[in-house]
Amino acid sequence: MAQPTIGHLDPVFVALMDEIKDLLRYAFQTSNALTFAVSGPGSAGMEMCFVNLLEPGDEAIVCINGVFGTRMKENVERCGGTAIVVDDAWGEPIDVDRVAAALKQHPKTKLVAFVHAETSTGVQSDALTLCKLAQAHGALSVVDTVTGLGGIPVAVDQWGADAVYSGTQKCLSVPPGLSPVTFSDRAVAAVRARRTKVQSWFLDLSLVMAYWVGDGARSYHHTAPVNALYGLREGLLMLREEGLESAWTRHARMGSALAAGITAMGLGLQVDDAYRLPQLTVVRSPEGIDEAAIRRDLLKNYDLEIGGALGAWAGKAWRIGLMGQSATPRHVLTCLSALESGLIAAGAKASAGAAVSAARAALA
Amino acid sequence: MAQPTIGHLDPVFVALMDEIKDLLRYAFQTSNALTFAVSGPGSAGMEMCFVNLLEPGDEAIVCINGVFGTRMKENVERCGGTAIVVDDAWGEPIDVDRVAAALKQHPKTKLVAFVHAETSTGVQSDALTLCKLAQAHGALSVVDTVTGLGGIPVAVDQWGADAVYSGTQKCLSVPPGLSPVTFSDRAVAAVRARRTKVQSWFLDLSLVMAYWVGDGARSYHHTAPVNALYGLREGLLMLREEGLESAWTRHARMGSALAAGITAMGLGLQVDDAYRLPQLTVVRSPEGIDEAAIRRDLLKNYDLEIGGALGAWAGKAWRIGLMGQSATPRHVLTCLSALESGLIAAGAKASAGAAVSAARAALA
Numbered sequence: 001m002a003q004p005t006i007g008h009l010d011p012v013f014v015a016l017m018d019e020i021k022d023l024l025r026y027a028f029q030t031s032n033a034l035t036f037a038v039s040g041p042g043s044a045g046m047e048m049c050f051v052n053l054l055e056p057g058d059e060a061i062v063c064i065n066g067v068f069g070t071r072m073k074e075n076v077e078r079c080g081g082t083a084i085v086v087d088d089a090w091g092e093p094i095d096v097d098r099v100a101a102a103l104k105q106h107p108k109t110k111l112v113a114f115v116h117a118e119t120s121t122g123v124q125s126d127a128l129t130l131c132k133l134a135q136a137h138g139a140l141s142v143v144d145t146v147t148g149l150g151g152i153p154v155a156v157d158q159w160g161a162d163a164v165y166s167g168t169q170k171c172l173s174v175p176p177g178l179s180p181v182t183f184s185d186r187a188v189a190a191v192r193a194r195r196t197k198v199q200s201w202f203l204d205l206s207l208v209m210a211y212w213v214g215d216g217a218r219s220y221h222h223t224a225p226v227n228a229l230y231g232l233r234e235g236l237l238m239l240r241e242e243g244l245e246s247a248w249t250r251h252a253r254m255g256s257a258l259a260a261g262i263t264a265m266g267l268g269l270q271v272d273d274a275y276r277l278p279q280l281t282v283v284r285s286p287e288g289i290d291e292a293a294i295r296r297d298l299l300k301n302y303d304l305e306i307g308g309a310l311g312a313w314a315g316k317a318w319r320i321g322l323m324g325q326s327a328t329p330r331h332v333l334t335c336l337s338a339l340e341s342g343l344i345a346a347g348a349k350a351s352a353g354a355a356v357s358a359a360r361a362a363l364a
Numbered sequence: 365m366a367q368p369t370i371g372h373l374d375p376v377f378v379a380l381m382d383e384i385k386d387l388l389r390y391a392f393q394t395s396n397a398l399t400f401a402v403s404g405p406g407s408a409g410m411e412m413c414f415v416n417l418l419e420p421g422d423e424a425i426v427c428i429n430g431v432f433g434t435r436m437k438e439n440v441e442r443c444g445g446t447a448i449v450v451d452d453a454w455g456e457p458i459d460v461d462r463v464a465a466a467l468k469q470h471p472k473t474k475l476v477a478f479v480h481a482e483t484s485t486g487v488q489s490d491a492l493t494l495c496k497l498a499q500a501h502g503a504l505s506v507v508d509t510v511t512g513l514g515g516i517p518v519a520v521d522q523w524g525a526d527a528v529y530s531g532t533q534k535c536l537s538v539p540p541g542l543s544p545v546t547f548s549d550r551a552v553a554a555v556r557a558r559r560t561k562v563q564s565w566f567l568d569l570s571l572v573m574a575y576w577v578g579d580g581a582r583s584y585h586h587t588a589p590v591n592a593l594y595g596l597r598e599g600l601l602m603l604r605e606e607g608l609e610s611a612w613t614r615h616a617r618m619g620s621a622l623a624a625g626i627t628a629m630g631l632g633l634q635v636d637d638a639y640r641l642p643q644l645t646v647v648r649s650p651e652g653i654d655e656a657a658i659r660r661d662l663l664k665n666y667d668l669e670i671g672g673a674l675g676a677w678a679g680k681a682w683r684i685g686l687m688g689q690s691a692t693p694r695h696v697l698t699c700l701s702a703l704e705s706g707l708i709a710a711g712a713k714a715s716a717g718a719a720v721s722a723a724r725a726a727l728a
Binding site: 001002005006007008010011039040041042043044046047071074075077078079167169175176177197198199200201202220221222223224225226227228231299305310 | 365366369370371372374375403404405406407408410411415435438439441442443531533539540541561562563564565566584585586587588589590591592595663669674
């Protein structure tokens with residue numbers, strides 16, 4: 001990203017855009033022609049999916065099992081759509097049967113939107129089944145995999161997903177600011193068949209396409225964040241060099257080791273093994289301990305940031321990320337040591353060393 | 365921008381956001397509390413102004429004297445507003461009298477939108493008069509100064525402007541991807557008085573405010589592009605170290621020197637001296653010369669990118685930017701030498717050396 005900025009229509013830059021599209025197709029496991037990076041954070045990628053696929057009056061099923069599902073509902077409503085909410089408890093995956101029932105009850109559903117890897121709860125949902133279910137009912141699927149991409153299997157073509165967005169700052173280890181997206185031919189057809197203009201000019205796919213796709217000549221839409229895209233290219237190259245399967249295995253190993261350490265420390269995991277994300281572990285903080293003070297301590301004394309919990313879990317849990325370049329044994333062990341020492345300093349019961357030993361055993 | 369990424373809610377980062385707000389207030393010459401950088405390019409900054417200030421059914425006067433005025437009209441219409449267009453010829457500034465007439469004819473006008481420094485034509489319009497005129501009629505003003513900020517006087521408080529957006533990649537010499545914006549108290553009051561939700565969740569000012577402003581606790585809205593903001597801070601620090609007045613004088617001198625050289629070369633300037641932007645000079649390309657081939661030649665042989673013209677001027681003119689760190693004598697002389705040699709190689713009439721001599725004289 002510290003390379004000199006070149007023009008956003010420079011032939012060298014256009015070649016770099018093509019390379020990024022190919023690398024993203026690999027990361028998303030798709031052959032979708034329309035695969036690129038939105039010039040804004042994940043929230044912009046989310047909004048690009050909804051404003052292009054929905055028109056006023058459309059019905060959308062929105063699955064909510066955490067913060068980011070709630071945002072999808074906001075998006076649907078701000079597009080003039082009607083959100084049919086399928087609610088699941090925080091910490092639980094999306095209940096496929098209830099989505100099926102909602103689809104039966106609302107046969108005009110235009111799309112089904114859900115979060116593959118909920119960043120607020122650390123839960124993975126069954127993207128394959130949900131996408132296939134939507135497709136069987138003639139609905140499109142919109143998938144949030146901001147935290148999933150590069151950390152756990154994302155297989156856009158196998159899923160049959162129609163619009164998928166992600167972020168750069170999670171398992172790709174690229175600075176924040178861009179949102180990788182991919183759209184199936186069905187999604188593109190739905191955009192082409194719109195009766196109304198997309199409400200956002202900045203996120204209008206038909207205009208953005210002319211810049212990112214287009215044979216030969218690219219027409220100017222907005223000025224792309226050139227240096228940020230250098231960073232994305234590098235992160236994607238690193239992912240391809242490691243190989244997707246290796247990256248998934250690495251995240252899985254580190255997540256297991258962290259969980260073993262946390263359990264050995266006597267702390268509880270908020271999410272069941274069966275659907276816990278390896279790259280994001282939600283840990284119950286001990287009763288009587290100021291969890292925010294522990295986070296400040298870790299940041300100050302270990303230069304280590306762990307996340308606070310959101311929503312109903314705020315003040316009661318931590319969210320520990322092991323994503324991309326931070327999913328390494330060193331990070332796991334440092335985090336466990338730091339957390340243990342912070343808890344002991346704060347007067348909590350914690351047997352020094354037990355966590356790290358358990359994690360080491362899991363990594364061996 | 366190559367510094368390590370830190371958390372977007374890290375106390376160190378929150379302090380950096382405060383510093384950026386102060387530096388932007390200096391650049392914009394405003395004391396507006398709501399002054400920050402949108403996490404997207406100038407097009408996102410433009411859209412943030414319109415989606416927050418307009419509601420369906422509102423009337424907006426849009427001044428169009430180039431490409432970017434046309435985009436404002438698109439924005440108004442996509443917000444469900446009615447655009448009352450005041451059209452001026454390409455290469456001319458906005459006709460203040462016609463805007464006054466439109467305001468009289470449309471007393472319910474919610475806002476007047478115009479481009480201060482048109483990037484497509486190189487023309488400066490009279491922002492002070494236009495903002496005062498809007499205010500006198502009880503309308504808000506929305507000002508595009510993407511190309512203006514840091515290059516020519518921008519005085520938001522003196523103008524009485526209500527919503528102003530810019531970009532980082534023009535006279536601030538910061539990589540593209542962010543859009544500095546500032547909103548007056550009147551604009552904030554208009555947002556607070558809305559009857560409907562803002563159609564964009566990503567650009568909803570009331571939500572973004574809670575992250576960028578907020579006393580003490582900042583609430584998470586989206587993940588800010590941390591490294592891009594490091595870059596903006598550095599560019600703004602450089603501007604403050606030089607001083608706004610010095611930066612304006614430097615741009616004015618370089619623009620004059622380039623114009624002198626272009627004239628000495630026998631080429632025509634597309635815009636009258638009285639309102640030509642010093643940082644963006646539109647030059648008529650000689651008849652019978654393939655202007656795109658000249659641009660390719662300059663890029664290949666001099667690593668120098670000059671812009672093609674847009675709209676009605678496409679294929680007939682060049683747009684030469686001398687912005688921020690590229691507004692120096694070296695850039696002026698290199699550009700003139702390169703253009704002269706490219707034209708001679710292409711068989712155009714051009715007296716070798718005349719342009720550079722004239723520019724040197726202007727710079728002396």
